[in-house]
Structure formats: C-alpha cells, structure tokens
Amino acid sequence: MKLVVLGLSLSSSWGNxxxxxxxxxxxxxxxxxxDVLFLERDAPWYASHRDLARPYFCRFAxxxxxxxxxxxxxxxxxxxEAVVVGSYVPDGVALGRWVxxxxxxxxxxxxxxxxxxxARLEAGDADYISTELIPGYDVYLSFTGGPTLERIMRRYGSPAARALYCSVDADAYRPSAQPKRWDLSYLGTYSPDRQPTLDRLLLEPARRAPDxxxxxxxxQYPPDIDWPANVERLEHVPPADHPAFYAASRFTLNVTRADMIAAGYSPSVRLFEAAACATPxxxxxxxxxxxxxxxxxxxxLAEHPEQVLQVLRATPEPGRRAMAEAARGRILAEHTATHRAAELEAHLREAMEASAKPRLEQGRRATIAWF
Incomplete structure (x- = not known):
C-alpha cells in the first residue's frame, strides 16, 4: 500500500x-x-527542536x-491508495477539503x-476539522474508543469511526538497569486542565514527604508555579531519553486531560511507554x-495525595517489580506499534472495500442499462 500522511509533526517531539x-x-x-510518505508543515517552533530530521522508515518532506x-x-x-490527515494540522480544513x-x-x-x-466542534472553534468534512473521510481513526465512536458516526455522519489508540515501539522502550533517581516522576507538557491533578497527585505528596x-x-510550565524543593524540573526529555527517564523512576504518574476523562477510553502514550519500560x-x-x-x-489508581504516599512508602520492592512486569506483559501482548500498524492496515482495507462496493454497484447498473 502507498500511504501519504499529513500530520502535525514527525520531525519534532517538542511540546506535542x-x-x-x-x-x-x-x-x-x-x-x-x-510505502509511506509523511508531509509536515514547516513550523518555526519545531524547526529549532527537530530530533528526527531524517526518518529511516519513510520518505519525509x-x-x-x-x-x-x-x-x-x-x-x-x-x-x-490511502491518504491520512492528522489532527491539529495547520489549515486542516482547507487541506482536508483539497485531499x-x-x-x-x-x-x-x-x-x-x-x-x-x-469539544471544539461543539464550540464552533475547530480550525483543523469541520462538521462538513467528517462525512467526506472514508474512516475516522480515533485516539478515543468506547461510546465516542458511535457518537462520531451518529452525530457527525462519519461512515466509519474506528479506535486507533497510541502505542509503543517495544524495541526502543524496554527495561534498563539504572539507579532510581526519583520516587515519582511525571513526563508531560504543561496543560491548564491537567495541572490541578498534577498538583494533587505529585506536588502535594512532595510537600508532605520532603524525604x-x-x-x-x-x-511550557508557567514561571509562577511554586515547585517544592524536592521536585526536580526538566524542561524537555527527548524521546530517545524516555526509557532512561522511566528507568530512573520507582513509579511514574499518568495525568489525563479533562476532555479525555469525560470521554473515557482515551489512553495516553505515556501509559504504554512507561509500562513497556517496566516502570509501575x-x-x-x-x-x-x-x-x-x-x-x-x-x-x-489514585485520587488523593494520601493514596499516592501510601503507594510510594508501603509498596514492597517485590510487589513494585511484579506490577511493573505485569503491565509490561500486557503491553507486549496488546499495545505495541506492531499491533497498532496491523489495526491501521485493517481499517484502511475495510475502507477500501467499502468504497469499492458503490463503484461496483454503479458499474452493474450501467451495464444493465446499456443492455
């Protein structure tokens, strides 16, 4: 299959x-x-932070x-044979219409x-997709599964909405033996709707446990955040260093955006990365x-600082390792990039078959009419 992808960024992981x-x-x-071709808008904020200028697995421009x-x-x-347009692509509505x-x-x-x-569609301020465009895409591939898929088809007229969760490269993300530098870490770009949860599940435990x-x-974290003295700040960790980051953490924290909590069935890639590295x-x-x-x-699962501190202080090392290995086993069995690529192929093949049926039927009707 020849696939063209027009996505937000492949070359830079900065802030996305x-x-x-x-x-x-x-x-x-x-x-x-x-055969894959990835086309990326040349944005100045990514130009100075490109950490994959020449991908080995596809053509890139x-x-x-x-x-x-x-x-x-x-x-x-x-x-x-297939063209995929990603979310947040600049001029996405005009681009999608042209595609x-x-x-x-x-x-x-x-x-x-x-x-x-x-949420942006409901508010009328989405600039990379529109309600008019959705029915024109043969398939809507979604980071969110569950009931949201039916909503996309029923409310917005998508002919086929299919879950395509994020995944992890199991060859790149794997356990490594490193000294534990942190009891609890968090890796993620600042987001106002995530910050209250980060405050509750990491900053408050840090204030209560200075040891x-x-x-x-x-x-992108604002300069006015009051970081406790025992919270180390790293401005950016490039993907190549993610496994080492997780390996240096006894536990790592996952924080979900408010819209994704409301929708459910919206896993972050950080979940799969950390689990693949055997970090609980x-x-x-x-x-x-x-x-x-x-x-x-x-x-x-935690909702309060007390629960986080209980996990950090009371989990014996054998139990911590057992949880890490169980999560890693789940990832290797269901959520690697290899699994997700097979799902993408299946969704595109399904769309090809669905789009071919009207053409075949139209051809049959034309033949009958001619005779």
Missing amino acids: GHATTYRALLAAFAARGH LYADLAELKRRWRSEIETA QESARGVTAFYDIDTPVTL LRFCVAGP IVSDRWEGLETLFEPGREIV
Missing part, C-alpha cells in the same frame, strides 16, 4: 505527543511492506504552506485529540482504563 505516536506507528506500518503542498505533492496525493477532492484512494482523518476535537524525590519533565504507573481514574490495565495488578 504526535511525533512519538507517528514514529512508532509508521515505522511498524512500513515494516509490513508499505516539509512544506511551507498549502500552495506549496498542492504544487509539489499533488501527484502523490492523487495516486496514493478529499484530489485523492483517488481512501481518505482518513486521524484524531490524536478526539475529545478535544469534539522523597520527585520530578516533573516537560515544557500511578494514574488518575477514567472510564475504560480497566480495559487496558488491570487496576491493582498492572496499575495503581
């Missing part, structure tokens, strides 16, 4: 979770024998604007931010999490 998702997924997809995209890459879009008009193969929208997208060590890694996870609660990890055996 899209790059690591695309890297793992498309590397595994290419390993299945497919930057474009300055929609006019250049149409001029240089029209033929690739027209002749591809739907030009592509001869199937078209898909890959929403790495589904609950946020739907324990904590870390918050990620960009403390997470906030949301519907559908139990379909991914077994609470109490593969993951710890």
